[in-house]
Structures are given as C-alpha cells and as structure tokens.
Amino acid sequence: xxxxxxxxxxxxxxxxxxxxxxxxxxxxxxxxxxxxxxxxxxxxxxxxxxxxxxxxxxxxxxxxxxxxxxxxxxxxxxxxxxxxxxxxxxxxxxxxxxxxxxxxxxxxxxxxxxxxxxxxxxxxxxxxxxxxxxxxxxxxxxxxxxxxxxxxxxxxxxxxxxxxxxxxxxxxxxxxxxxxxxxxxxxxxxxxxxxxxxxxxxxxxxxxxxxxxxxxxxxxxxxxxxxxxxxxxxxxxxxxxxxxxxxxxxxxxxxxxxxxxxxxxxxxxxxxxxxxxxxxxxxxxxxxxxxxxxxxxxxxxxxxxx
Numbered sequence: 001x002x003x004x005x006x007x008x009x010x011x012x013x014x015x016x017x018x019x020x021x022x023x024x025x026x027x028x029x030x031x032x033x034x035x036x037x038x039x040x041x042x043x044x045x046x047x048x049x050x051x052x053x054x055x056x057x058x059x060x061x062x063x064x065x066x067x068x069x070x071x072x073x074x075x076x077x078x079x080x081x082x083x084x085x086x087x088x089x090x091x092x093x094x095x096x097x098x099x100x101x102x103x104x105x106x107x108x109x110x111x112x113x114x115x116x117x118x119x120x121x122x123x124x125x126x127x128x129x130x131x132x133x134x135x136x137x138x139x140x141x142x143x144x145x146x147x148x149x150x151x152x153x154x155x156x157x158x159x160x161x162x163x164x165x166x167x168x169x170x171x172x173x174x175x176x177x178x179x180x181x182x183x184x185x186x187x188x189x190x191x192x193x194x195x196x197x198x199x200x201x202x203x204x205x206x207x208x209x210x211x212x213x214x215x216x217x218x219x220x221x222x223x224x225x226x227x228x229x230x231x232x233x234x235x236x237x238x239x240x241x242x243x244x245x246x247x248x249x250x251x252x253x254x255x256x257x258x259x260x261x262x263x264x265x266x267x268x269x270x271x272x273x274x275x276x277x278x279x280x281x282x283x284x285x286x287x288x289x290x291x292x293x294x295x296x297x298x299x300x301x302x303x304x305x306x
Contacts, residue, residue: 003069003091006037006061007119008080012203013148013184015039016046017141018073018119020055022094024138025123029130034071037061039082043202045148048187053140064088074119078102079206094122097297117157120145121165136173143169144184151220151257152181155295182222185257189221196230196237200250205296212270212306213247218262218296220255227254228263231287235267255294262293262300270306277305 005023007015019036026034036058042050050057063082064070070085071092077100078085086104093103093111096119114122120142124131134142146166150158153166170177191199204217219227227234238250249270253262264279266272266286275281281288293299 001069002033002035003071004037004061004064005034005071005073006039006058007072007074008077008205009039010201010204011038011040011042011046013043013046013049014119014145015074016042016058017049017145018094018123019058020141021120021123021134021138021145022071022073024134025127025130029127029133035059039080043188044190045184045188048184049141049144049148052183053137053144055137055141072103073123076100076103076113077205094119094126096122116159117155117162118146118149120149121162124165124169139169139173140175143173143175143180147177147181147184148188151255151294152177152185154257154260155298157295157298185220185222189223189226191219191221191227196234197241199227199230199234200237200241200252201245204250205301206245206247207301207304209304209306212249214304215242215245215247215250216296216300216304217250217252218255218300219252220257222257224254224256224263228287231265235265235286238265238267253290253293253296253300257294260292260294262290264288264290274304274306278303 005019007019023034023036026032038058038060063084066087068088069091070088073094076093076095090105091109095113096116112122116122124142143166146162150162153163200217204215207214207216221227242250252265255262264275266283266288272283275283275288279290
C-alpha cells in the first residue's frame, strides 16, 4: 500500500516541500511506494517553489482512510492534521517542533524530532550518503524549505547546521542564496489575491493558553505595508474566523523580514493584554511593533500569556 506523506494544514514551504522530498527518497532510494500530499492550498512562496523547480503540486486531501499508512512531517500536533488522523496507520514522524500529545500509533514507529530550523535539514541528514542522489528539483525544494524556515538565516531558530546544509545545496545547484531568497520572499509578500479570512488562516496554528484558545497567524513579508494597509478589514474578519474555527481570538503577527521585527494587530483589550504580558510591550493604538520578534515557534508561542 502506498504511504502518504504530508505536513500540517495551511501548508507553508516546508510542509509543501518536505513531503515531496521524503516521498522521493522512499520511492527512489528505499524502493517503497510513497506519495506526497497536502492538507490545503500551498501559500504563495510554496507555489513559487513548485513552479521554480518544476515540481508537481501534490494532491490536496482533507482526511485519511482507516488503516492507511502515513508519515507525518513538519508537525506532530493533531490539531494541525486531519480530524481522523488516529484512524490511520502512522508509521513515521519527522519534525522540528516540540512534542504535543494526542497522536496514537498502531505500534512502534520511527520518530525523528531534532532541534533544527527546518524539517528538510533533518531529511538530508537522515538520507546520509543517499542525499547525493537527489535530483536538482529535490535539492531545490530542500534549499527552499531551509531558506523559508530560517528567513534566510535571520530567524533565531537558525542553526549552523541548517546554514551549512543550505549553502552546500546552493553550491551544488549554482544558486546565489541572497538572490534566490529575495525571489522567494517577493512571492511570499504578494498576498493581493487573498481574502482577509484566507490571510488570517494562511500560516496559522491553533494554540491554547489556559482556557483561552488562539489562532496564531504569522505573515512573513518584505512588504509589510501591503498587509498593514488592510488592518481594519483584517481585524474585522477576525471575529468571524475565530467563531468558524472554534477559537477565542485570532492573533496576527506581520513579520517584517528585512527589518527583523513583527507588528501585532490589536483589535481589542484581550490582545492588548496579550501584547503587554507576553512581550512587555506598551500598546497605544491598534498595532504594536515588537522589535526582534521573527519566530512563532521560538519567540511567540512560548511567551504567550493572557
């Protein structure tokens, strides 16, 4: 039976590219039937990666069949996976996030969770010498994932090893990292075609603080003014998105990649309190700038307080 490989809902570049990378490895190196899948439409940067490296967009699925073998990448959080994930036969997990309870397996499985900035970095390591067999398109996907997750090495999640793997891949591909990263970030920054609700869900994760449930949304961009010009309509849309998604509040952080700071939209007193308690910010108005805040995983989620 073909093993389905997929990442989290609202797929970013890593959750789009890593299933492709690992499915290639299983098929071409291990001789095991595997297929990459997506749990939603890829974001604009991920779509750019697919086009740039001439990769087919994986099939989008919303659930999995009972007993179907699956490998989960770039997450281990059931809230970011199909509702019936525990009905599947989870045979592997490759991730770089903290462990979250809730997944159940049919038996012992292979799990690799490492403190690196990107799932693709872990995959290159796991391949060992076989990584040299990756065709350029797969190397391009891996490079794209690492540059995306590290924000071209600006993110505090970046490790020396992530940088080294990316630089090796870039050299093999003849790619200039700053030029290629600029193309990727330009694609990520073009959000004109998306509705407010789509933007709020585009790169988001559900997270609870005590009894309060948040949808923590991050928009990484080199053109923050394009997003912030829509702040009134985005804040208005938060109410409906929160209600539809069963959370108490949407938190939207607009990350300015070049200036290395985030702007948090502040639609109400709850978010004002979150900004002040979590980041020591002084809020005067409906936005607040958080200098140096770049990473949801390392700087936002761990600090959230209500």
